[in-house]
Amino acid sequence: MSDNQTVQVRYDNKIVVYFMMATLIWAGAAFLFGLLAAIQLAWWPANMNLEWFTFGRLRPLHTNAAIFAFAGNAVFAGVYHSTQRLLKTRMLSDKLSWIHFWGWQSIIVAAAVTLPLGFSQSKEYAELEWPIDIAIAVVWIIFGINFFGALYRRREKHIYVAIWFYIATILTVALLHVVNSLEVPVSFLQSYPVFAGVQDALVQWWYGHNAVAFFLTTPFLGLMYYYIPKAVNKPIYSYRLSIIHFWSLVFIYIWAGPHHLLYTALPDWAQTLGMVFSLMLWAPSWGGMINGLLTLRGSWHLLRTDPIVKFLVTAVTFYGMATFEGPLLSIKSVSLLAHYSDWVIGHVHAGALGWNGFLSFGMMYYLIPKMWGREMHSKSMMNYHFWLGLSGILIYYISMLASGITQGLMWKAVDGTGYLVYPDFVETVVKVVPLYWVRAFGGLLYIAGYVVAVVNIVKTICGAEKLVNDEVVTVAVKAEKPAADHEEGAHRKLEGMVGTFSVLTFIAVLIGSVIEIWPTLSIHKYVPQSQAIHPYTALEQAGRDIYVSEGCYTCHSQMIRKHPSDVLRFGDASTISESMYDHPFQWGSKRTGPDLARIGKKYPNLWHFRHMDDPRSMVEKSIMPRYSWLLEKKVDYYSLRKKLSVLRMLGVPYTDNQVAEADRWAEAQADQIVADLKNEGVEIKRDRQIIALIAYLQSLGQKNLTNSEALSNIELAPGANSSTDKEGGEE
């Protein structure tokens, strides 16, 4: 019954090599963009007064490059290499592999072009516009077909634990990307998401958190379960623990998104649910870390002698540290101190540079000698890379931890008489600038390590005789035999049933998603009529599009939390209704600058005009870049008809007149601002972007139905008054 046959399998190494080279190239770009952004925060002139180079545009480019270009290509390299060997088969189709490769690189290039040009949805890690979103979905599906096709024709009946994590990654990322990218195009490179306000916030952070979970965690756990046993030549410590690890992780992780929205206008039940499930994540995360580390039992000496093991073990250690800190940060009282601060930046970089970065480099150091058939050029260079990288991460993390706690304590400090100790926000900014320099130095060390790695790899490749394009292996294929339940076990049987396994995995992630998101989709029905608000005027919406395009959310929140220190500093806590027409929401996740939810009417138009042109003229110690091009660039007023039409389709209560006359409506309001500026001695044309942005900033926190100034703006639109009130009330 147990007849063994042998068969020759030809593994495709070329695709693995290409994905590795792409990983190395994009890593350099991601690290460099990160260093430049770090320097911009420490020294504002580094923004160079170039619109495509400002922090608001560079930061999304850095995060997208790090996540999807560097980590993404590393994952694909590892998945293509390990999947073929674990399943004892080549991928389904070489053609699909290459479409996947070149498609993904094209998407990265498209992101690298569009983000600096300001084509952004301003939703973190989902900034890319709709044509690129579609391309991502298509390429991801091609990857899925190639992967599941290989699973279908595998020669190893059992699917090893690494493959489970790849399955969870492919299915869940598809779900997350599609739902969070539901948007209606306005033009070739602009769209509005179908969700607004609190719904958009919940869906975005369900996506954002699980992009970390299912793009930066589960595939890397799969790589861990494959490459650590290979590196130390020992099986994983506990296969049983890996089963518990997998199912607990994929089920629990999906619920944790709302911990990014603690103390916000999100309903309390969703916040509490997010916090509780985040705390539960401690168990499976540490179970996985322990499983990875204990694989070295009896081989700890390799840590002294083998650089690959150093990278892999340090990566898993950072995974443990980051997954301890993540739940800690999701506790409401800790979040109150840490959220919006640099602590969170330090946390994500410990995960990205330590866990994802070191695991990727460890994996490449393992793979390159196999691909080119020779040892690495220099073992000592691998060690230099390790120590430079580790020093860089620690310096980065510690500086951001210190900065974040400093910010949190200064923002919250209240004296004995109930007043803020640091009422000027800029005081809290200036205080941490020296730490931004320290952070930049840490990043520089990490890049130095990367340069050493590139030199070492290039010398290894140059010294090799040839690249092993195809690897032919003779593998033993066991004849199928029925197994009794008591002999093989139910989970063992399940691991041989790819379809059933995949469906169960999908259900596991679907349960949390549906239970959390579904009730929130109808939340606007419960907004009292007295709390309903006016939609933005046409000019304000044009200004909002500029705010979104410039990536202002990277430094400014629009969400005053329900806490005395926030209320004392910025005004009444934000409500659900205030962002109910915000497509997309702009609550933000970082306060390098102050919250803007109630900035409207706080300063005159002239203040905003001068502040955008030169922030230092209004706030002496500001580190904000100049936005002087807003005084030159024009607004396309005519396009507002289409924009308002799309927004109305999405539920914003604009009247027919407001849509049909959107350009005239905007121009009329622009004339008021231009006249006001002229009275203050500033001459500017009404079609400049600065005018629209001023209109938007002045509207923030001013859209309540009872606000007479907001009403006066609405009246500018022909026939707008009565119908707007009526529809707004109905909504």
Place this chain on the structure above:
Amino acid sequence: MKQTALKYFTDLDLSMLALMIFFVAFLFLIFRVYFYEPKEVFDRLSEIPLKDEEQRHDQ
């Protein structure tokens, strides 16, 4: 304490259902994996990554 915690959940039935699904599934998984399924099989399966390149003929 319990009431204070639960008042934040607007739909108690939904919350309880989710909790029960998770808890029962988790207990079932632990029971199956640690008390029912044979260790020898898992030991054999954990060797899979170490046996995938037994006979290699580079081309």
